Structures are given as structure tokens and as C-alpha cells.
Amino acid sequence: MEHVEMRNTIPALAIVIPCFNEEEVLPVTAPLFLGKLKSLIARNKIAPESCILYVDDGSRDRTWQIIRRLAKDAHIIGIRQSRNRGHQNTVLAGLMEAKDLFDITISIDCDGQDDLDAMDQMVDAYLHGYEVVYGVRSSRDEDNFCKRFTAEAFYRLMKLLGAEVVFNHADYRLISGRVLRELAEFKEVNIFLRGLVPLAGFESTSVYYKRHRRAAGKSHYPLGKMLGLAFDGITSLSARPIHTITSMGLMVSALSFVMIVWIVVCFCMGRTVQGWASTCVIASFIGGIQLLCTGVIGEYVGKIYLETKARPRYIISERTFEREDLL
Structure with missing residues (x-):
């Protein structure tokens, strides 16, 4: 001691x-x-x-x-x-x-x-x-x-x-x-x-x-x-989950930007192939991230709402x- x-x-x-x-x-x-x-x-x-x-x-x-x-x-x-x-x-x-x-x-x-x-x-x-x-x-x-x-x-x-x-x-x-x-x-x-x-x-x-x-x-x-x-x-x-969401958003945005550049390059080279797999994967990934982030932010907003009421x-x-x- x-x-x-x-x-x-x-x-x-x-x-x-x-x-x-x-x-x-x-x-x-x-x-x-x-x-x-x-x-x-x-x-x-x-x-x-x-x-x-x-x-x-x-x-x-x-x-x-x-x-x-x-x-x-x-x-x-x-x-x-x-x-x-x-x-x-x-x-x-x-x-x-x-x-x-x-x-x-x-x-x-x-x-x-x-x-x-x-x-x-x-x-x-x-x-x-x-x-x-x-x-x-x-x-x-x-x-x-x-x-x-x-x-x-x-x-x-x-x-x-x-x-x-x-x-x-x-x-x-x-x-x-x-x-x-x-x-x-x-x-x-x-x-x-x-x-x-x-x-x-x-x-x-x-x-x-x-x-x-x-x-x-x-x-x-x-x-x-x-x-x-x-x-x-x-x-x-802890407010770190909010910070994590921000970092995750930046990461996904960066990956999306790289993906856009890659798609444009492929299009200019005439190598694009129409299909639904890549579109579905990207849409599902981004949609899932958005829902998760919205849910966590919603929890914090809900707690702020309860705190402002100041109930016993x-x-x-x-x-x-x-x-x-x-x-």
C-alpha cells in the first residue's frame, strides 16, 4: 500500500x-x-x-x-x-x-x-x-x-x-x-x-x-x-467511439476515392466489364458502415436528450x- x-x-x-x-x-x-x-x-x-x-x-x-x-x-x-x-x-x-x-x-x-x-x-x-x-x-x-x-x-x-x-x-x-x-x-x-x-x-x-x-x-x-x-x-x-467513426469515415472515403480513380482508369483503357457483384459488395459495405455509425451517433444523441431533461x-x-x- x-x-x-x-x-x-x-x-x-x-x-x-x-x-x-x-x-x-x-x-x-x-x-x-x-x-x-x-x-x-x-x-x-x-x-x-x-x-x-x-x-x-x-x-x-x-x-x-x-x-x-x-x-x-x-x-x-x-x-x-x-x-x-x-x-x-x-x-x-x-x-x-x-x-x-x-x-x-x-x-x-x-x-x-x-x-x-x-x-x-x-x-x-x-x-x-x-x-x-x-x-x-x-x-x-x-x-x-x-x-x-x-x-x-x-x-x-x-x-x-x-x-x-x-x-x-x-x-x-x-x-x-x-x-x-x-x-x-x-x-x-x-x-x-x-x-x-x-x-x-x-x-x-x-x-x-x-x-x-x-x-x-x-x-x-x-x-x-x-x-x-x-x-x-x-x-x-468515453467519446472515443465517435472519434473512431470519424476515422472510419475518412478511411472509407479514401478507399472510395481510390476505387473511383481505378474505375475511371479502367474505363479509359476500355477494360470495364458490366456486372453486379462489385456494385453490390461496395453498396453493402458502405451501407453497413453508415448504419453502424448512425446507430452509435444515435446512442449519444439519445443520451444527450435524456441528460437535457434532467429527470431525477x-x-x-x-x-x-x-x-x-x-x-
């Missing part, structure tokens, strides 16, 4: 857990999260007022009812979004809710796949002076080939496009209240936290852990959603607590 200033105060921690249709997994993992929280409190790593903050992303099953029942414990609180707004907005809602109430937050999915013992290392790193601590998977051996290949290709592509992301890091991380208050100044509607957090700067480090299989239930992130998240991340953090990124409809009681 780099040399940073040690902290002497015991921080109040909020473990932020996004939930969407998790009625099967919550009864299994909730005792594990609570056990870890109480263990950290017992060893004086975090303050007694630390808690678990569940964020319901407009679930259609009994998830909110389960959260309300869990909130009978003094160390558990919950908030509910007015409708489903997606994983990234749900995590953000929890972080923004906690930023003025707690010293640090750790965001983690509720499926039990992330190693809870990594929290000890995260808190230790914070006490050593770090403001952000990333949870990074040490390997992807438990993933099938398709998921491993696409995930690693995504991180490499993001780096190639100039986006600052931590390789093999998802949304398991510790963030200090200081950093969260700065992140609150980022007003964009299209959220990709894996890229936004590094943009905030501050001292950071990583802890490495092995991911487990899901404790119960089914994943709510199929391939389609993963690809959507990847594309959102790319278009939210999340709306909290219910809480299991009164904020004034925690302030």
Missing part, C-alpha cells in the same frame, strides 16, 4: 445492498450480512451505530415486505424506490441516502456471491487512510467460458477506449462519506458507477477475493442486461426509518 495518513476514529459504516425480486435469496443472506456487521462492531472496527441499508428497486415480489420485517432489528434499515430504475441507480440511491448519515459505505449485491470477509480488509484500508477501496475478483475460474470471455473483453475494451475502470471490479467497494459528497456533484442521468468513482480521484486501493456461487434464486443480470450495461458504460464514459435518477417512496432520527 502507498503511504497515507492513518485514521484514529472508529467509522460508522452502512452496508448498502440493492435488491430486486430477491424474496428467495434475502432470507438466506440477510443473517450473513448481519453477522458480519456485528462481528466488525464487536472487534471495534466500526461504530455501534453502523447498519445495513437495503434498497428495494421496485420489486414485484415480497422483497419489500421481507426488508420491513428485517428492519425490526436496530442494525437494519431499508428504503424503496417508487419503481424499478435499474441496478446502478439503485446503488446510487443507497449511497446518496447514506452519505450524510455514515462515515463510510460498502456496496455489495445481496446474492451472497461476494466474499464478506473482504469487508475486514476494506475497513482496515480505510483506517490506513484510503478513501476508496475496490473489491476485485482474484479469478474467474467459476465462470463459464462465455461469461469469462465477455467480461474480460469488456474491461479491456473500456481501457482501450480511454475509460478509467478497475479490471475485474464490479460494484463491491468501500467509499468514504467525503468521496460520496463529491460524487453527488456528478449530475448525469446515465450512471455507470464503476467509471464514475475513479473519476472522483482520492486515494484508493484494492482488496482481492474469490467470488462464490449465488446463494439462492436466479441471477437478474442475463447476457442481454450485461451487454446493455457494458454499452452504457462505454457511451457514458431515483425517487424514494418509502423508508423504514426517519432520517431525522439518524442525523
